[in-house]
Amino acid sequence: MKLLLDQGLPLSAAALLRDAGINTIHVGEIGMSEAEDSDIIQRARDERRVVATLDADFHTLLALDIAVNPSVIRIRVERLRAKALTDLLLTVVAECLEDLEQGAAITVDSSRIRVRRLPLVHDV
Template sequence: MKLLLDQGLPRSAPKLLAEAGIDAIHVADIGLSKAEDGTILTEGRALKRVVVTLDADFHSLLALTEATSPSVIRIRIERLQARAIANLLPTY
């Protein structure tokens, strides 16, 4: 699984996810730390990555544009440490 982590998630999470065998990058690491959500979805689609976010509006944006990708995982627990984020995400 390839992930694109949104701005609200810890920047250290990709390293911990890599240790668990998950290919993850943070939006800040690719120059998108201040990007609009639509831009992040477009980048996730282009990179063939699942977007992981705390924001509820990503699913609405997908529905409004009738987009079928990228997939989005919304984490509803705020202020999680990077290790907790890594433990939440599947490793298959």
């Protein structure tokens, strides 16, 4: 499993996740702090990383593109410190590993984890 942490998530969480055995980079570590969401998605796709973000726009972009990758974990719990975010992401990865590997849009809030497989399409 490889993660790409978006801006808004603690930079220090990347090191904590690496220490826990998860190959993780933060956009701030690779000069993408101000990159467009579409560029971050492409970077994740190219490197086969899962994006972790606070931003709902990532799920929207996946839906509009009828994308099958990359997987995106949207965190809907604000003000998480690095340790709490690390613990949360380790839980999500452990519980949703197969979905993340196959392509999923995951939403995490304080009470549940919602998994939708990619591509995100609606029946008409």
